[in-house]
Amino acid sequence: MATTSQPAKKHTAGAFDIRNFIGVLLGIFGVVLLFMGLFADKEYAKTGNINANLWAGIVLVVVSAVFITWARLRPIIVPDDVEAPAVDPTRPGPTRH
Amino acid sequence: MPTAVPALVPSATLIDAKPVDYLILLVYFVFVLGIGFIARRSVSDSIDFFLSGRSLPAWVTGLAFISANLGAVEIMGMSANGAQYGLPTVHYFWIGAIPAMLFLGVVMMPFYYGSKVRSVPEFMFRRFGTGAHLVNSLSFALAQLLIAGVNLFLLGSIVHALLGWPLWLALILAAAIVLSYITLGGLSAAIYNEVLQFFVIVASLLPLTLIGLHRIGGWSGLQDKIEAAAKAAPASAGVAPASQQLHSWPGQALTGFHSGFLSVIGIVFGLGFVLSFGYWTTNFVEVQRAMASNSISAGRKTPIIGSFPKMFVPFITIIPGMIAAVLVTEIGQLKNGGHPAGGASGKGVAFNDSLLLLMRDVLPNGLLGVAITGLLAAFMAGMAANISAFNTVFSYDLWQRYIRKDNSDDYYLRIGRLATVGATVIAIFTAGIASGFSNIMNYLQTLFGFFNAPLFATFILGMFWKRMTATAGWVGLSGGTIAAVIVAFLSKDAFGSLSTGALPLSGQGASFVAASTAFVVDIALSIAVSLVTAPKPDKELVGLVYSVTPKEARTDPLEHTYPWYRRTVPLAGVALVMVVILNTLF
CATH class of the missing domain: 1.20.1730.10 (Sodium/glucose cotransporter)
Structure with a gap:
């Protein structure tokens, strides 16, 4: 997102917001499990007669939605100019590139 | 399927x-x-x-x-x-x-x-x-x-x-x-x-x-x-x-101690204090x-x-x-x-x-x-x-x-x-x-645990007692570690067949006792050595020792x-x- 034309506007971290990242991954897992729960062998002998994939899938999709909504409601704003970390002579470290 | x-x-x-x-x-x-x-x-x-x-x-x-x-x-x-x-x-x-x-x-x-x-x-x-x-x-x-x-x-x-x-x-x-x-x-x-x-x-x-x-x-x-x-x-x-x-509680299955009271002491002091803080x-x-x-x-x-x-x-x-x-x-x-x-x-x-x-x-x-x-x-x-x-x-x-x-x-x-x-x-x-050799790895891990145990003693004494000297630092650490290793050798099985069994300790209980010994020996040695060697001047200890560090350097002003x-x-x-x-x- 180019913000050069509107210097006052700040942009959000978007995909690099870790909450979106967690949300999408858990969402994919959830959808796969939902699909398994609905269409594949339920394997009731293993789970003790509960549709484990279906329930786990539902929970994962809900958690995924919570993370993505949270990231939408309170986005991380990336300032256009971040001050470079000051070089601290008592704490020398590798230079950033 | x-x-x-x-x-x-x-x-x-x-x-x-x-x-x-x-x-x-x-x-x-x-x-x-x-x-x-x-x-x-x-x-x-x-x-x-x-x-x-x-x-x-x-x-x-x-x-x-x-x-x-x-x-x-x-x-x-x-x-x-x-x-x-x-x-x-x-x-x-x-x-x-x-x-x-x-x-x-x-x-x-x-x-x-x-x-x-x-x-x-x-x-x-x-x-x-x-x-x-x-x-x-x-x-x-x-x-x-x-x-x-x-x-x-x-x-x-x-x-x-x-x-x-x-x-x-x-x-x-x-x-x-x-x-x-x-x-x-x-x-x-x-x-x-x-x-x-x-x-x-x-x-x-x-x-x-x-x-x-x-x-x-x-x-x-x-x-x-x-x-x-x-x-x-x-x-x-x-x-x-x-x-x-x-x-x-009292956790005897874990420590292997017969007495419930000793088991609680072992867990609280050995595991809870020395090993975990270390x-x-x-x-x-x-x-x-x-x-x-x-x-x-x-x-x-x-x-x-x-x-x-x-x-x-x-x-x-x-x-x-x-x-x-x-x-x-x-x-x-x-x-x-x-x-x-x-x-x-x-x-x-x-x-x-x-x-x-x-x-x-x-x-x-x-x-x-x-x-x-x-x-x-x-x-x-x-x-x-x-x-x-x-x-x-x-x-x-x-x-x-x-x-x-x-x-x-x-x-x-x-x-x-x-x-x-x-x-x-x-x-x-x-x-x-x-x-x-899964056993060898266990013993090595036990051994490295012994390096950890006296560390906390040295750190905590060094942070709160400005008199503690540089010599006391390494003497305490090495002495504590050696003490723990000796206890492990004297226990029943901390080092497998290398242990002599002179002390009636086994399982996790042995490592709790070894760690506690390391802690006590480290503190005792550090105090003894500090009293006979020269401490560092106060100005070199600012930020490192409690009593010479100003409160502003230790806390967040906005907290x-x-x-x-x-x-x-x-x-x-x-x-x-x-x-x-x-x-x-x-």
Whole structure:
């Protein structure tokens, strides 16, 4: 997102917001499990007669939605100019590139 | 597809994974590696800087703090202990971690942060000079290589169990993935991975625990089964009575002490005070997370926020282990003194296999994939954390300080990269040794535990007693370590057949006593030596010792403006109350 034309506007971290990242991954897992729960062998002998994939899938999709909504409601704003970390002579470290 | 439980059907692989399980695993790796590529290619400097470290919200650094420790040794080890000893294993969390984490945040973090050191050994150097620094950085670097090897071995045995590949191939492949993951991922991806890994682990172990409990008839069903199993166990197997397996206190099943009173003392002082404070407050892998935060307040809150999820980790690691002991046929046989064939190593089932076998028995394909992904993610992140902590200490504390002093930053970065490759290669060999001689690895781990125990004594005395001298630093550390090793030799089995058995101690109890001895000897020696040697002048100790550090350097000036739930001490109080409640409940 180019913000050069509107210097006052700040942009959000978007995909690099870790909450979106967690949300999408858990969402994919959830959808796969939902699909398994609905269409594949339920394997009731293993789970003790509960549709484990279906329930786990539902929970994962809900958690995924919570993370993505949270990231939408309170986005991380990336300032256009971040001050470079000051070089601290008592704490020398590798230079950033 | 077979609908019956494939408990005793021999198969080439331990777990019968289907394409959907591999799909889930693949999605995870695409995410992990993909974010590394994207982060490297298209992220501007500002986002990169903004997200990787200095401005991360406290819940992220807190979770990273926990995840760095949530590796193979913790997950497999704690579930194995749960299967073998039962509920007393929770002491490793509620007594053996939380108090020390709170102490790190409230008391010690201001000195680490305020003195602006880059690593824990560097604090040692500033406070006590070369001797103590060398002892600390060398033992830390060696221990990291060893633990990376153990993590890699467990990782390789999962791949072996899953795909049926020979162990050596699995080891090399797993090491190659970890290496590319460290070099590709870089700083931003490392933090993503640790936090992401936490959620994947919860998503894999929570369903396992809930379905396992459902299969066995809930908590009361688990109690009944453990009682029945303990009664039916042959006396030769040495299974602890059910009452000891089902209550955390006095924890005799864990310590091996006959007296309940001594067992409580051993757990509180040995595990809770010496071992755990030594680990959590001085281990650079953990402290590094908190050091990298943006303010002294955030640094102090990192371990405290981490303590909240940490309290509940035993419910998804120890309880599945306990379920496995009564639900999985092979683990039940093992606990009764049998030697069932199979297992991840292919050399017979071990308690370390508890989680894998429980997954095989209760998870349907799909959830099985999520569970495998969670384990692999944890093991790789654990190994990556060991290796990256090793890098820092090797490059800055050993190479820069003692071998090549004044070179460019690029030079030390290059040394760091070479150290990464070197550490990975060494980890492959250590893992190879671990697969052949599991006992030797246990003894080595016990030995490195002895380096940790006196560390806390030296740190805490050094932080609060300005009179303590540099000589006292290294004399105390070495004396404490030697005392612990002597106790281990005199015990029944801490060093296997090398131990003489002069002291009636065995199991975890022996290591608690050894650690406590190390602590007492270290304190006594440090005080004695300090009184006869010359202390450092006060002005060299500013920021390092409590009494000569001004209050402004130890506290965040803005802290009192935050609401109570964002302040260090009230948060720590809440955590402490919660952990006391958990201890009384179980």
